[in-house]
Amino acid sequence: MVSKLNRTFSLDLIIAAACCVLLGLLGAGCATVRPEQRAILADPIMQFESEPEEEAARQHVLENREAAMGSGSIKGGGCGCN
Amino acid sequence: MSLSLFSHRVIAKPALHALALVAVVCSWSGRRAAAQVLDADVRANAFYEPSKSSHLFVFNPTLAVAAIPSDWLKVNASYEADIVTGASEPVKAGRLGGVDVVSAATSFHDTRHQASGGFALTRESTELAATYAYGTESDYRSQSITVSAATSFLQRNTELRLSYGRGWDHVCTSHFREADDPSVRAPLDSSKGCFTNAADRDSRQVDLDSFQAGWTQTWTPVFTTQLNATAGLQHGFLGNPYRGVVIASAGDIALENHPENRARLAAALRLRYYARPLSTAFGVGAHVYRDTWDVVGTTFTLDAERYLSSGLRVQARFRYYAQTAALFYSDDYTGGEPKDGPRGQYWTGDRELSALHSFLLGGHLVYKKRADQGGRLLGVMLGFGASAGLDLMKTSLSDFTWGGTQPNDTFAILGSLGVNGEF
Numbered sequence: 001m002v003s004k005l006n007r008t009f010s011l012d013l014i015i016a017a018a019c020c021v022l023l024g025l026l027g028a029g030c031a032t033v034r035p036e037q038r039a040i041l042a043d044p045i046m047q048f049e050s051e052p053e054e055e056a057a058r059q060h061v062l063e064n065r066e067a068a069m070g071s072g073s074i075k076g077g078g079c080g081c082n
Numbered sequence: 083m084s085l086s087l088f089s090h091r092v093i094a095k096p097a098l099h100a101l102a103l104v105a106v107v108c109s110w111s112g113r114r115a116a117a118q119v120l121d122a123d124v125r126a127n128a129f130y131e132p133s134k135s136s137h138l139f140v141f142n143p144t145l146a147v148a149a150i151p152s153d154w155l156k157v158n159a160s161y162e163a164d165i166v167t168g169a170s171e172p173v174k175a176g177r178l179g180g181v182d183v184v185s186a187a188t189s190f191h192d193t194r195h196q197a198s199g200g201f202a203l204t205r206e207s208t209e210l211a212a213t214y215a216y217g218t219e220s221d222y223r224s225q226s227i228t229v230s231a232a233t234s235f236l237q238r239n240t241e242l243r244l245s246y247g248r249g250w251d252h253v254c255t256s257h258f259r260e261a262d263d264p265s266v267r268a269p270l271d272s273s274k275g276c277f278t279n280a281a282d283r284d285s286r287q288v289d290l291d292s293f294q295a296g297w298t299q300t301w302t303p304v305f306t307t308q309l310n311a312t313a314g315l316q317h318g319f320l321g322n323p324y325r326g327v328v329i330a331s332a333g334d335i336a337l338e339n340h341p342e343n344r345a346r347l348a349a350a351l352r353l354r355y356y357a358r359p360l361s362t363a364f365g366v367g368a369h370v371y372r373d374t375w376d377v378v379g380t381t382f383t384l385d386a387e388r389y390l391s392s393g394l395r396v397q398a399r400f401r402y403y404a405q406t407a408a409l410f411y412s413d414d415y416t417g418g419e420p421k422d423g424p425r426g427q428y429w430t431g432d433r434e435l436s437a438l439h440s441f442l443l444g445g446h447l448v449y450k451k452r453a454d455q456g457g458r459l460l461g462v463m464l465g466f467g468a469s470a471g472l473d474l475m476k477t478s479l480s481d482f483t484w485g486g487t488q489p490n491d492t493f494a495i496l497g498s499l500g501v502n503g504e505f
């Protein structure tokens with residue numbers, strides 16, 4: 001019963017999330033930032049990973065200490081995880 | 083010693099081949115391209131737990147080079163190592179065991195090498211990329227391939243990216259048959275004999291699959307968002323081959339026994355906004371995670387970055403993370419768990435599978451300088467950069483003990499120093 005409820009809830013959540021993404025993608029068409037307006041967006045401080053190598057090293061540490069990290073990683077082994 | 087030398091020989095070939103490939107492609111395409119760029123990044127990362135017992139120290143030097151021999155091709159190669167020293171408890175006991183496992187902690191030292199190489203093909207608004215990586219250490223071997231495709235449209239305001247990764251890993255364990263009852267399997271005492279024909283060692287496979295979809299959207303000249311969804315599948319020996327767990331009140335110890343399959347799902351949303359009045363960029367992020375071991379995790383991040391002067395910028399960051407325990411996790415398996423329940427069928431001594439939360443506070447300083455039009459820095463470089471990063475991390479374990487004793491290695495320092503040049 002609880003399992004069925006969880007499945008229904010999960011399905012509703014996925015459908016709701018998919019609808020939000022679809023609406024977002026449709027709304028994205030209304031967003032027009034012209035190339036000459038992209039100076040700030042192109043700056044390193046506006047990148048999601050402004051120092052990618054440093055970020056990768058930090059993720060590497062976290063993946064070995066937190067279960068929810070590295071779900072998209074295929075980097076196995078090592079690094080003091082024993 | 084001989085194993086260590088073997089590891090160096092194994093890693094040296096792919097690393098040299100990858101670096102040679104970059105050089106060959108660069109020189110070949112150089113005849114066709116008027117301007118070519120070579121990026122080199124050298125970095126040293128360190129992780130330290132200043133605790134009384136573990137003194138875990140990981141030194142991680144990395145070298146990455148990338149060549150852009152023409153406007154449609156980029157090739158890259160990298161090498162990194164994890165040099166680990168410290169002490170760890172080989173046996174996990176809980177509150178009820180009354181066993182002193184802390185003073186039984188043993189010192190260890192290991193080195194992991196990883197080399198990778200890849201390329202990216204770029205057309206006007208599309209990029210296809212592939213990377214191969216090979217890693218080796220005394221008790222673990224890994225190979226992986228990652229392919230990705232990205233495209234941008236609506237005047238480059240929308241970017242969609244898909245990637246898939248496949249890993250083929252091998253982990254060394256003590257010798258046992260699959261048919262053996264998990265309760266009689268013994269943990270490894272050392273990596274001696276691993277990946278040889280030693281009768282008391284086995285090599286077990288770990289298969290890893292990863293899928294990722296990302297959507298990056300620019301909304302205004304100062305506001306952008308990124309949504310990522312990831313799914314991962316793991317199959318094979320997913321425990322720690324060295325870790326024994328006390329599973330009976332008489333003190334019986336068995337090798338950690340994790341399920342052989344794990345499916346992982348995660349979604350992350352990040353926002354980035356530039357506040358003109360403050361001349362500062364702010365970032366906010368949320369990450370949610372769930373897997374078939376019933377671990378649910380949430381992460382929240384906050385950062386701010388701004389220029390102190392031309393070329394010199396500073397970032398401050400904060401991160402909060404919390405997770406629930408795996409379905410089969412218990413601090414102590416001697417408390418009469420039902421044999422047929424998840425805690426009777428599987429057992430773990432991994433703190434990563436217990437309920438925990440952590441805080442991380444840190445930042446970095448980055449300096450970048452580009453040569454004037456047509457000029458070179460120091461006569462050779464088009465650009466130069468240097469960076470230094472520092473993070474402090476505190477973890478709280480709500481239901482994990484070493485025989486009833488709270489672990490004292492829950493504070494960690496992460497440091498990073500790097501320089502890069504563009505030639």
